[in-house]
Amino acid sequence: xxxxxxxxxxxxxxxxxxxxxxxxxxxxxxxxxxxxxxxxxxxxxxxxxxxxxxxxxxxxxxxxxxxxxxxxxxxxxxxxxxxxxxxxxxxxxxxxxxxxxxxxxxxxxxxxxxxxxxxxxxxxxxxxxxxxxxxxxxxxxxxxxxxxxxxxxxxxxxxxxxxxxxxxxxxxx
Amino acid sequence: xxxxxxxxxxxxxxxxxxxxxxxxxxxxxxxxxxxxxxxxxxxxxxxxxxxxxxxxxxxxxxxxxxxxxxxxxxxxxxxxxxxxxxxxxxxxxxxxxxxxxxxxxxxxxxxxxxxxxxxxx
Numbered sequence: 001x002x003x004x005x006x007x008x009x010x011x012x013x014x015x016x017x018x019x020x021x022x023x024x025x026x027x028x029x030x031x032x033x034x035x036x037x038x039x040x041x042x043x044x045x046x047x048x049x050x051x052x053x054x055x056x057x058x059x060x061x062x063x064x065x066x067x068x069x070x071x072x073x074x075x076x077x078x079x080x081x082x083x084x085x086x087x088x089x090x091x092x093x094x095x096x097x098x099x100x101x102x103x104x105x106x107x108x109x110x111x112x113x114x115x116x117x118x119x120x121x122x123x124x125x126x127x128x129x130x131x132x133x134x135x136x137x138x139x140x141x142x143x144x145x146x147x148x149x150x151x152x153x154x155x156x157x158x159x160x161x162x163x164x165x166x167x168x169x170x171x172x173x
Numbered sequence: 174x175x176x177x178x179x180x181x182x183x184x185x186x187x188x189x190x191x192x193x194x195x196x197x198x199x200x201x202x203x204x205x206x207x208x209x210x211x212x213x214x215x216x217x218x219x220x221x222x223x224x225x226x227x228x229x230x231x232x233x234x235x236x237x238x239x240x241x242x243x244x245x246x247x248x249x250x251x252x253x254x255x256x257x258x259x260x261x262x263x264x265x266x267x268x269x270x271x272x273x274x275x276x277x278x279x280x281x282x283x284x285x286x287x288x289x290x291x292x293x294x
Binding site for chain 1: 174176182186187190202203204205206207208209212214242246289291
């Protein structure tokens with residue numbers, strides 16, 4: 001049974017505690033906290049991703065698009081991966097997360113990383129906290145952009161290096 | 174932004190991006206490749222003719238055709254591979270007395286190694 005959350009009630013002396021009350025207040029709420037709304041995707045694709053877009057775009061609108069239904073509150077969002085770059089002008093890569101279509105951080109996103117060498121790879125990652133998200137279904141899409149050249153994300157294809165980035169979201173309060 | 178999605182694998186991202194920008198100019202914001210598809214990112218003002226042109230360029234794209242920069246990088250790597258076997262020993266200045274041409278060859282090799290360390294040509 002999918003765990004459900006019910007706002008804890010304030011008990012008063014003399015209140016009758018029924019099995020239904022205990023199941024709702026203790027069992028269901030504890031089960032919900034043990035397994036809060038979570039979604040994740042671990043990349044193991046047939047090819048790496050690359051972009052030359054100088055505006056933020058979805059890295060993968062199908063797979064790096066996570067959906068959870070929250071009870072209202074805070075959500076942790078995390079990503080780790082290996083990036084690289086190429087081109088006559090090597091790129092600086094920027095990443096952000098679009099929540100329900102709106103970029104979380106705006107401006108230049110959550111982080112940027114300057115690609116200094118076309119023969120190097122770079123481990124990048126972030127964990128961010130989205131606070132005060134309303135109750136309901138929410139979609140989280142990982143987005144990126146570059147300022148020049150071509151940016152790449154290893155995706156488990158084995159073409160360059162066979163690593164497996166992970167993108168995840170989890171309601172935490 | 175208009176995102177034009179075309180299913181295809183095996184893409185030379187830099188070359189395809191260059192071809193699209195050459196044809197479409199500022200209407201092309203860039204491309205994204207992965208998951209078995211190419212997405213051409215066009216501005217909201219891009220016309221239907223430009224969209225059609227983008228689709229044709231992607232469909233006709235030959236990933237084996239290198240950009241000038243890619244070709245130059247390939248040539249540099251080949252030249253470096255040729256020079257390295259003859260430059261394994263440390264430089265002995267006395268060996269270059271009156272040997273200006275030999276010194277120039279040594280400098281050529283060093284330039285290539287430095288460029289390799291910097292990760293670009």
